[in-house]
Amino acid sequence: MLTNCTFCKIVDGNISARIISQNDNAIAFLDAFPLSLGHTLIIPKRHYSKVQDMNREYSSAVFGLLRVVIAAVEKATGVKASTIAIHNGVEAGQVILHVHIHIIPRFRGDGAGPVHSMFKNRPNINPEEMDSMLERIKKVLELS
Numbered sequence: 001m002l003t004n005c006t007f008c009k010i011v012d013g014n015i016s017a018r019i020i021s022q023n024d025n026a027i028a029f030l031d032a033f034p035l036s037l038g039h040t041l042i043i044p045k046r047h048y049s050k051v052q053d054m055n056r057e058y059s060s061a062v063f064g065l066l067r068v069v070i071a072a073v074e075k076a077t078g079v080k081a082s083t084i085a086i087h088n089g090v091e092a093g094q095v096i097l098h099v100h101i102h103i104i105p106r107f108r109g110d111g112a113g114p115v116h117s118m119f120k121n122r123p124n125i126n127p128e129e130m131d132s133m134l135e136r137i138k139k140v141l142e143l144s
């Protein structure tokens with residue numbers, strides 16, 4: 001645990017939170033600054049900055065809790081859809097550097113759009129660049 005991490009302080013009980021559910025390695029609670037009613041966060045109970053830093057045990061715990069809690073959030077809020085978001089690093093908009101998954105209940109006309117609406121200056125990538133990127137990613141996977 002990091003002493004200056006807000007989410008670690010929630011796990012330790014040093015900051016109060018509206019806890020929805022938890023398991024041995026993950027906890028779900030209402031976001032203190034919600035984008036919609038029922039906006040929920042799910043975090044690992046151990047400090048990890050990015051998703052790829054989590055070990056299998058914590059990853060399974062976080063995503064297992066997500067699967068259960070998202071159904072409850074949607075039913076309780078009366079929505080038929082939600083946005084699941086992870087900001088994985090500062091450049092992606094991560095403010096608290098502790099892995100956290102947002103569950104944001106959504107309804108028609110809520111003013112938010114699909115993830116593609118976030119990017120105003122989308123690149124024009126040609127097929128050769130796409131093929132090159134595909135091969136680079138596959139090569140990295142082979143080496144890991």
